[in-house]
Amino acid sequence: KQEVTQIPAALSVPEGENLVLNCSFTDSAIYNLQWFRQDPGKGLTSLLLIQSSQREQTSGRLNASLDKSSGRSTLYIAASQPGDSATYLCAGLRDDKIIFGKGTRLHILP
Amino acid sequence: ETGVTQTPRHLVMGMTNKKSLKCEQHLGHNAMYWYKQSAKKPLELMFVYNFKEQTENNSVPSRFSPECPNSSHLFLHLHTLQPEDSALYLCASSRGSGLNQPQHFGDGTRLSIL
Numbered sequence: 001k002q003e004v005t006q007i008p009a010a011l012s013v014p015e016g017e018n019l020v021l022n023c024s025f026t027d028s029a030i031y032n033l034q035w036f037r038q039d040p041g042k043g044l045t046s047l048l049l050i051q052s053s054q055r056e057q058t059s060g061r062l063n064a065s066l067d068k069s070s071g072r073s074t075l076y077i078a079a080s081q082p083g084d085s086a087t088y089l090c091a092g093l094r095d096d097k098i099i100f101g102k103g104t105r106l107h108i109l110p
Numbered sequence: 111e112t113g114v115t116q117t118p119r120h121l122v123m124g125m126t127n128k129k130s131l132k133c134e135q136h137l138g139h140n141a142m143y144w145y146k147q148s149a150k151k152p153l154e155l156m157f158v159y160n161f162k163e164q165t166e167n168n169s170v171p172s173r174f175s176p177e178c179p180n181s182s183h184l185f186l187h188l189h190t191l192q193p194e195d196s197a198l199y200l201c202a203s204s205r206g207s208g209l210n211q212p213q214h215f216g217d218g219t220r221l222s223i224l
Contacts, residue, residue: 043114044215096165
């Protein structure tokens with residue numbers, strides 16, 4: 001059974017720091033890996049989608065990597081800002097099943 | 111504004127009530143989804159519709175009944191719910207079929223079962 005794990009569950013860092021969020025999955029045969037952001041009381045916002053043939057995707061200060069052999073993905077946030085505070089979720093897709101992690105709750109300290 | 115609108119935003123109902131959740135997308139997408147987000151549990155995919163046809167039902171109890179009259183509208187009809195059904199219900203849409211496309215989410219309906 002595919003499982004997606006996100007560590008840590010919560011993270012607080014000072015503004016301006018670079019940080020890495022981790023996502024691991026048990027089944028390396030995933031089709032793609034997506035990172036989402038969720039603000040309190042809101043739905044999810046898709047940040048980056050990495051296809052199985054890709055190794056990484058970049059959007060602005062965000063960079064996501066995918067290593068299927070080790071079953072890991074990381075989301076790198078450069079020069080963090082208070083507006084980056086949110087819960088970040090990763091999700092793996094395989095066989096038309098999408099499995100989400102529980103998320104990492106990120107707090108950027110001003 | 112995400113382009114996906116869910117109503118109502120909050121709903122409180124008794125276990126014997128019948129209510130419906132509504133989702134509307136203005137993005138011209140062909141696929142729509144219902145998700146359940148419970149406290150301290152991962153987001154769970156409930157139903158998938160492609161071009162108005164249901165293509166996925168992830169073992170969801172029959173007290174949840176989806177309806178997709180067209181590619182822009184999705185409903186979730188609720189009846190005889192249980193307290194454990196209290197959760198945030200999220201609707202999403204995507205271009206094309208399958209889950210291999212970025213999804214756009216609404217802000218959800220917070221459902222509380224008394």
